[in-house]
Amino acid sequence: MDRTVVLITGCSSGIGLHLALRLASDPSQSFKVYATLRDLRAQGPLWEAARSRGCPPGSLETLQLDVRDADSVAAARARVTEGRVDVLVCNAGRGLLGPLEAHTAGSVGSVLDVNVAGTVRTLQAFLPDMKRRRSGRVLVTGSMGGLMGLPFNAVYCASKFAIEGLCESLAVLLPPFGVHVSLIECGPVRTAFLEKLEGVVGGVLDGADAETRHLFSRYQRHLERIFREAAQDPEEVTEVGVGRGPRAPRPALRYFSTESFLPLAHLRLADPSGCSYVAAMHRAVFTEEPAEEPTAAASGGSALRAPPAAAAPQ
Numbered sequence: 001m002d003r004t005v006v007l008i009t010g011c012s013s014g015i016g017l018h019l020a021l022r023l024a025s026d027p028s029q030s031f032k033v034y035a036t037l038r039d040l041r042a043q044g045p046l047w048e049a050a051r052s053r054g055c056p057p058g059s060l061e062t063l064q065l066d067v068r069d070a071d072s073v074a075a076a077r078a079r080v081t082e083g084r085v086d087v088l089v090c091n092a093g094r095g096l097l098g099p100l101e102a103h104t105a106g107s108v109g110s111v112l113d114v115n116v117a118g119t120v121r122t123l124q125a126f127l128p129d130m131k132r133r134r135s136g137r138v139l140v141t142g143s144m145g146g147l148m149g150l151p152f153n154a155v156y157c158a159s160k161f162a163i164e165g166l167c168e169s170l171a172v173l174l175p176p177f178g179v180h181v182s183l184i185e186c187g188p189v190r191t192a193f194l195e196k197l198e199g200v201v202g203g204v205l206d207g208a209d210a211e212t213r214h215l216f217s218r219y220q221r222h223l224e225r226i227f228r229e230a231a232q233d234p235e236e237v238t239e240v241g242v243g244r245g246p247r248a249p250r251p252a253l254r255y256f257s258t259e260s261f262l263p264l265a266h267l268r269l270a271d272p273s274g275c276s277y278v279a280a281m282h283r284a285v286f287t288e289e290p291a292e293e294p295t296a297a298a299s300g301g302s303a304l305r306a307p308p309a310a311a312a313p314q
């Protein structure tokens, strides 16, 4: 039986690397994984992990693919020896953190190029063949930052909101072609993401006023707390991708790797004015929790949950 051919972007670390390993080492031995990397010099950790996971020979291959470069995407496609990709995983992405006015034009352009135009380029390269063959699965790494605005993540959120629109639009069009698009919606995940942010954290903070800089340092504390209390390991996210995307008979548009932030997402929809969400998120990020209240982790929840007072439209 033909193996399922999977091509994944952004496999030097994090979710892409773990998904490639998970599929290549699947006991069914039914996947052939093309793990693609922007820079093949970064493939060492992937192969090291593949050896220790015992990925069978021929289950994993690496290809150079920089999503910013259409020629690189086309060259990677041409090197898929099976001549088809059954499951395309658009995972490559970059973060950008800080006050909007502190970002350089270069870093803004780069994040939008990788996260939005890069995903479009990848889809443009692989979708026509899937449509022709009337079969294909597309998984895209989404983010809670694509479902709700997060302070000091404005450009990153803009890029991930764009991905939501892109995927939702395609998901409406493609089922008659036998092609299904799914987003794996992630909360915070322990990967190299925060180390690989575009530019330095906050850019040139001198470009922002003192009050904004103060709020940014509060946000950074909030972010640390969120990662401490609610972050998932990439393996957990990977299981969602493996279990639902490639094999589900009728794939959904969205799969959530965690339910921690769903109350806030519901709040956004429950009050279309946006006022309730804005107030709840502002409180969650910028208001310190009173010392006597149980911490989010101790109460089994997450700092991403909507505070009870904010759960009803205001």
Ligand SMILES: NC(=O)c1ccc[n+]([C@@H]2O[C@H](COP(=O)([O-])OP(=O)(O)OC[C@H]3O[C@@H](n4cnc5c(N)ncnc54)[C@H](OP(=O)(O)O)[C@@H]3O)[C@@H](O)[C@H]2O)c1
Pocket (backbone or CB within 6 Å): 009, 010, 011, 012, 013, 014, 015, 016, 037, 038, 039, 042, 065, 066, 067, 068, 091, 092, 093, 094, 095, 114, 118, 141, 142, 143, 144, 186, 187, 188, 189, 190, 191, 192, 193, 194, 196
């Ligand atoms: N970690 C989180 O908290 C989180 C939460 C929600 C969503 N996500 C999303 O998950 C996806 C994977 O991120 P991660 O958390 O696994 O972080 P990561 O470890 O930083 O992985 C990001 C991957 O994207 C690659 N990449 C960056 N620019 C690229 C380009 N131009 N062409 C090809 N590949 C490129 C990186 O390669 P290089 O090493 O070569 O730069 C790296 O392999 C991203 O789309 C991110 O937005 C992450």
